[in-house]
Amino acid sequence: MMKRTGFFRSATVSAVGALTLAAILCACDDNQKTASAASSAPGVKSANAPAPLNAKAAPAKPAAKTLDEVFVFLPDTLATVGDKKITKKEFLDQLGKIPVEYIAQLSPEMLRNQAKQMVSNLVDMEVLLVLAEKAGIKPTKELVIAEFDRKLKEMPKEQLDMITKQLELQGKKIDDLKNEAIKDPNTFKIYAINKWVEDNLKSKVKVSDADIEKYYKEHQDQYKKPETLTASHILISTMGADGKPADKVDPAKDKEAKAKAEKILADLKKGADFGALAEKESACPSGKSAKGKLPPFTKGQMVPEFEKAAAALKPGELSGVVKTSFGYHIIKLEAKTPAGVMPLADVKNQIKGQLEAQTLEKQLSDVLTKQKAEMKVTISDFK
Secondary structure, three states: OOOHHHHHHHOOOOOOOOOOOOOHHHHHHHHHHOOOOOOOOOOEEEOOOOOOOOOOOOOOOOOOOOOHHHOOOOOOEEEEEEEEEEEEHHHHHHOOOOOOHHOOOOOHHHHHHHHHHHHHHHHHHHHHHHHHOOOOOOHHHHHHHHHHHHHHHOOOHHHHHHHHHHHHHHHHHHHHHHHHHOOHHHHHHHHHHHHHHHHOOOHHHOOOOOHHHHHHHHOHHEEOOEEEEEEEEEEEOOOOOOOOOOOOOOHHHHHHHHHHHHHHHHHHHHOOOHHHHHHOOOOHHHHHOOOOOOEEOOOOOOOOHHHHHHHEEEOEOOOOOHHOOOOOOOEHHHHHHEEEEOHHHHHHHHHHHHHHHHHHHHHHHHHHHHHHHHHHEEOOOOO
């Protein structure tokens, strides 16, 4: 579920973040956050589940049925940009795809604060739209199609392939997103603003190698990396039929699993092939998919018993039989990368993008401040 504080940010696109393929990236976001193969492996900690609602909470007030009821405190005219009025209806239209019950959960104070931020974003968009139209950039269907296609052609193949696969999981194609975009007049505005920003601001942003190196030296803490372990393991499971750790393990099953693990360890010490045994015997998915090898992990990602045993090994060494809530493991340490600072070469592009974004945001802020004064912008008070 989306975080409450994200409702409004997802509904209004700020000018700085109005990328032409924002629709694609948003569509992929939920799938990119799904668990990786590593997180499904026994021994890997799972994320904390959301806390349940307090059953003893005071009775809730009657649920609002419409967005208009939730935002009853808003005036009909929220702001003016020159002769253009930004109305409450425009505001509510921006929230049309968000369930009313989600928004209604916000406290009155948070509702007002988020509404003020959203109105400010709408004002910024209107100011930039005026600038775009003065430059001959019209918010049209044709512009959306042209910019959409241009961005696709410029996108690295690996990124495009990743996006395509993510969309396939949703039963969609990239053309479906384009068709959705050209049906939404608000999208036309965003594309026009984005093109103006790229043509007039972003194209002039320059970050030198000296700027990047200076930032890297001054922010070493940001690029520290913890010790990383890469290990393979064979798991003899004591989990329940549902594939999850059981609260109570049958003593006979536990004894049998331990004996089997000890037998496998003895075979390994005699020279048996670890990968072959993992593929044949391990209850972890990594056994079949990677002959027992797990993706690299850092402190806190594995259950404590597994982590402690792996950390005590030298590359190439085998552990003894290690018991966890998943069963009995035999661990082979493949590699140990010490903690340190990532080389500049590894983070150069990341820093460059960050500095470019900061510079663009500053330029855009300066433009908006100047233009708002010239256009006589006013924002209604709705305390």
